[in-house]
Amino acid sequence: MGQAKQRSLKKTEIIQNAERCVYCDDPNPTTIEHMPPRGLFRNKDRPSGWEFACCSSCNQETRGSDAVAQLVAFVDPIDVIEPEKSWKLNAMVKVTGAVDAHAPGVLKELFNQQSWSNSLVRRRGLIHRVHASQASGIQTKFHLDRFSAKFGMASFRHFTGRELGMNGLIFTQWYLNAGLSQETFAAHLSILPGRHELAQGTKTSGEQFSVWFNTDKKNITAVLGTFHSNLFIQCICTDGEEFIDPLREALGPMVSAKFPTTNLVSASAPWASVSQRVRTALPNGGAGGLHEMRR
Ligand SMILES: [Zn+2]
Incomplete structure (x- = not known):
């Protein structure tokens, strides 16, 4: 069959x-x-x-809501540091279209750079600057x-x-x-x-x-x-x-x-x-x- x-x-x-x-x-x-x-x-x-x-x-x-869950599930600080290795980063980019179409306003809340805070993290012995985006929007x-x-x-x-x-x-x-x-x-x-x-x-x-x-x-x-x-x-x-x-x-x-x-x-x-x-x-x-x- x-x-x-x-x-x-x-x-x-x-x-x-x-x-x-x-x-x-x-x-x-x-x-x-x-x-x-x-x-x-x-x-x-x-x-x-x-x-x-x-x-x-x-x-x-x-x-x-499915699209927003996908977007946030794919966030991975290590991937952001080594974007070339990241299938998750690509998956995030791909799902943004669906988020934009079916969950208006979410991308603006998550990626409004004014709401980002800078912080430093240590990964594999190196210090990196990362952006922490807050998922606190309505x-x-x-x-x-x-x-x-x-x-x-x-x-x-x-x-x-x-x-x-x-x-x-x-x-x-x-x-x-x-x-x-x-x-x-x-x-x-x-x-x-x-x-x-x-x-x-x-x-x-x-x-x-x-x-x-x-x-x-x-x-x-x-x-x-x-x-x-x-x-x-x-x-x-x-x-x-x-x-x-x-x-x-x-x-x-x-x-x-x-x-x-x-x-x-x-x-x-x-x-x-x-x-x-x-x-x-x-x-x-x-x-x-x-x-x-x-x-
Ligand atoms: Zn039903």
């Missing part, structure tokens, strides 16, 4: 096995969502696994929060075998390379005993994407995803009645201007909840024109 035919059979099977869209209550999803997206892999060479039934509106509308936060919510819902679907209920809660927190200390990473891992990666034949995703996880396989999942060496996303998702209130109580206070990359949103309208949260989490209330999404 040809590869194209196999792919289309697999697509049909994924769609038939789904109760609804992985991200919303649309009962008739027609497209396949790849989480993480193919573009996040070197030469788009993505091992299979983690393909989900998705409605076309969720799939299309969140393209910008558009950037919106897209990384939304990508994180997608990652949370997709991992819930993967580990429990069903879509996260509409009564559910999604807690997310993302880190860029410098933001996640060894201690925090170790603390996360101590409660996440499982490790998962995409695998297809001898091809595995480990260096590019892996997931540390803990779950009752029923109605709660906790995951830490690593996307290359620069983007880390922690998510807790639940729709278990016994977990919802205690989690809201425990995690609610974490979502504040003090921790700008945290987010706690409802599974019934995740994209609207993300925009609402972005507004309330930022000191200026999100003034400055958040790119609006329908959902």
Whole structure:
């Protein structure tokens, strides 16, 4: 059987096995969502696994957030120092078109040189001057929060075998390379005993994407995803009645201007909840024109 035919059979099977869209209550999803997206892999060479039934509106509308996640995941200070060796730098340049088209404002926030700070780093015995670009702009936060919510819902679907209920809660927190200390990473891992990666034949995703996880396989999942060496996303998702209130109580206070990359949103309208949260989490209330999404 040809590869194209196999792919289309697999697509049909994924769609038939789904109760609804992985991200919303649309009962008739027609497209396949790849989480993480193919573009996040070197030469788009993505091992299979983690393909989900998705409605076309969720799939299309969140393209910008996928592109922003790709852009930041590819950032690598060592590559910037030796650009000729860097496939990641090329991949970053390639994805800027999609970011510009589907996540307007993000490039300006990330690459506005006035917001760059100069610092010195030591690599292989030499001191280099590097620019540290801050991912603190409102558009950037919106897209990384939304990508994180997608990652949370997709991992819930993967580990429990069903879509996260509409009564559910999604807690997310993302880190860029410098933001996640060894201690925090170790603390996360101590409660996440499982490790998962995409695998297809001898091809595995480990260096590019892996997931540390803990779950009752029923109605709660906790995951830490690593996307290359620069983007880390922690998510807790639940729709278990016994977990919802205690989690809201425990995690609610974490979502504040003090921790700008945290987010706690409802599974019934995740994209609207993300925009609402972005507004309330930022000191200026999100003034400055958040790119609006329908959902
Ligand atoms: Zn949907």
